[in-house]
Amino acid sequence: MNSTFYDSEKPATFLGLLRYSRFFTGSAIITAIIAAALSIAPFYVISLIAGELLKPTVNPTRLWYLAGVAIGLVLLRWIFVSLSDMLAHKGAFTILFTLRKRAAQKLGEVPLSFFASQSSGKLRRTLYDDIDSLESLYAHILPNLSSAPIVSLSALILLFFADWRLAIIVLIPLPIAFFAQWWMTRGMGDDMREWIGLQQKISGEISEFIRGVHVIKSFGLDTRSFGNLSKTIHIAVDWAHSFAARVTRSFMTFAILLRGNLVLVAPIGAIFYVNGSLDAATFVLFLLLSPLVLEPLLTLSGALHEKMNHIEAMDHINEVLTAKPLIENHNSKTPEGPYEIVFDDVSYSYGKRLAIDHVSFSAKADKVTALVGPSGSGKSTLLKLVARLYEFDHGHLTIGGLDVRDWRLDDLLDKTSIVFQDVVLLYGTVADNLRIAKPDASDDELKEACRLAKADGFIEALPQGYDTLLQERGSQLSGGERQRLSIARAFLKNAPILLLDEPTSSLDPENENLIHEALETLYKNRTVLIVGHHLQNLVSADKIIVMDHGRLAGEGRHEELLKNCPTYRILWQDQLSAGDWSLGEEAGEAEEKTGSKGQHDNTLSTQQDVLAEKGGQS
């Protein structure tokens, strides 16, 4: 992650990217220019043949000779065209590959907040479509652009040498065509931007559609219910029709005017021929070459249209390439531990939305600190700040005495195990997914970690056990199974800092108890920061931090908070009510029980105990 093979944060430019493939693209341009020069030569030879044929006595040997030369030149031109095409494609794919690698490297360096500001559809379009679209630039447009002027210029020079009067006639449509083109394409740059914006919108909405299709189905709705997507597609189709009509009109006018020079050259050349001021061979040469003088301008015009697309694509690519990476201080020495985590007046906003508001607290080394609070109060954000997935805006955050921004990122990730609510499983086997936590883990280590995480049972029941290929995002596993795999990863990694964001949120009560036993083992001698909603599972935490609307509402042990922290008391009471029993007597029972369970009771579930008792009684 630390090694960069490019200038980080520098935007890419069309010319700058050529340095990734100097040899191939340079050779492609040279061979395209040679091919262009060769494309004029056969016409000259053909005009000589025509002149020969119009002589009173035809020399067959010379005719055969000239025909042979013309065919040879055509063949030679095709060899250079093919060579140029092959080299240009090699060059283009080298550039695309390097650019994609550069973008992927940058995505690995930016904080998670970068992804929050981009829709996944847009990002995918940038990495795939926008980068792919540059292929036509380097493989086709660039060689064509380099050779087109050569064809024009060499044909024009030849014609000026042959007859300067008629050569001027050849050029007459040029200013008229340019004026017409400019007139008809005014304001199209903005239209193009609008078009690209529409495409991005569709791409984003398609991603939403795919992500949300199960919700649509589960509510018995059909695809017509995706009003936004279909509305955007209809707007895009109407827009594309009217835009295509405008582009076609302007392009056709330009093309007709440029190709129209023959309309002037043929009659005026005929007059010159009849009055004897132009010989037959030269006249034929003009008839053959006149269209070629201005025709390459059509290539140039097409390339300019394409360039608008490419400018837009390059803007998107540069949004990724110039994104600010996380700053690393490579000189700092990673602390050896113990790893106390201290928030000192820390604030963080998602854009303009303040999520953490001047929060200060410490999570003692090798102790369990629980983060609780109403939904949206900022608990998960605090965990993400510790793992530096987001960069806090204000205050200080230290781990083991060192500012988190001074930690080497690799070391920080190395010392931290994270279990999130949304478990990310990648395409690969169960074992591959586990080894993300420890690439060199032996099979026995995998099995031991899974045993501790209570994941061994279901893995062994899979068709190929640890070698079972997981479908996309592990969709053949239940939420609880995916979560247990994630906990197994934490066991495997064996890091001294443990960040858990509702690790048991997808588990049924039976599994939840099992996992809590497993987690108790995992907690030993680690600094643990755990976000949880089920307070009854957290009452024996060494410290509980209560968050409310991004602020610290209280801190301490369960009993202290029940007395001193209204937010906590409300949360606790809400949970007792949600447990389907009244707050009166039984809530009191629960509190009493909590108090009586002592400071280091490992069975964390007060409410479950009470409920179990209720079950036993009934």
Ligand SMILES: Nc1ncnc2c1ncn2[C@@H]1O[C@H](COP(=O)(O)OP(=O)(O)OP(=O)(O)O)[C@@H](O)[C@H]1O
């Ligand atoms: N990526 C994001 N972009 C914008 N706002 C966000 C983002 N993630 C979270 N927020 C907002 O920040 C605030 C804190 O969110 P956070 O997820 O930290 O809360 P939480 O206490 O963990 O919530 P929950 O218990 O529901 O998981 C919320 O108001 C949330 O809407």
